[in-house]
Amino acid sequence: MTQAELRESLRNDVVQAARDLLGATLVYGSMQARIVETEAYRGEDDPACHAYRKTTMRNMVMFGEPGHAYVYLNYGMHWMLNVSAHEPRRAAAVLVRAAEPLAGIEGMQANRGVERLEDLLSGPGKLCRAFGITRDDNGSDILAANSPLRISAAEESVREIVAGPRIGIAEGKGHDIPWRFMEAERMKWVSKPRPRL
DNA sequence: AAAATGATGCTCT
DNA sequence: GAGCATCATTTTC
Numbered sequence: 678m679t680q681a682e683l684r685e686s687l688r689n690d691v692v693q694a695a696r697d698l699l700g701a702t703l704v705y706g707s708m709q710a711r712i713v714e715t716e717a718y719r720g721e722d723d724p725a726c727h728a729y730r731k732t733t734m735r736n737m738v739m740f741g742e743p744g745h746a747y748v749y750l751n752y753g754m755h756w757m758l759n760v761s762a763h764e765p766r767r768a769a770a771v772l773v774r775a776a777e778p779l780a781g782i783e784g785m786q787a788n789r790g791v792e793r794l795e796d797l798l799s800g801p802g803k804l805c806r807a808f809g810i811t812r813d814d815n816g817s818d819i820l821a822a823n824s825p826l827r828i829s830a831a832e833e834s835v836r837e838i839v840a841g842p843r844i845g846i847a848e849g850k851g852h853d854i855p856w857r858f859m860e861a862e863r864m865k866w867v868s869k870p871r872p873r874l
Numbered sequence: 875a876a877a878a879t880g881a882t883g884c885t886c887t
Numbered sequence: 888g889a890g891c892a893t894c895a896t897t898t899t900c
Contacts, residue, residue: 751893803894
């Protein structure tokens, strides 16, 4: 998939965009990682999406141009990286949940205070900590070649995708909608499901 | 091996 | 004031 095709995908449905982001490369400074796990959050019909009700100060970016970073703080201590993806006049985003470290690994280890490669990027909070992603990156154009934080499209399409229910969603808020996507051949880099009630 | 817990702060009602 | 799109550590089976 070319960069232009990825851009086009982000202008359509967020669920397909979440699948298309698998295998893409996340780049920040000298750090690079392959995205292996994503989740779709769609404003129109998904109560778990921050854009489900209306635009607020926090979720503005999700209502803006597709292909921009929506970064927010969760549980008071973890930054979450999303990419806006939707048709005109709608709001939705893909949560980037896990990645396989490729380059700049020493920097990630320093930021995380962890050595083991499988623990470096295997969760949305871990990934942002390792890359040093914070509120400063909110709203940045993630497809622009000169942006510090960017994503370059997967050169070859991912062979097999595993889908499952999203993580950490309260019951009644679409907790069983299977919009969590993982690269089947790279499950060792994926975040662990949280225990259920 | 699974479940409970505490840290921690911003956003929205 | 309640409720989180989490994580690492501790406690319990």
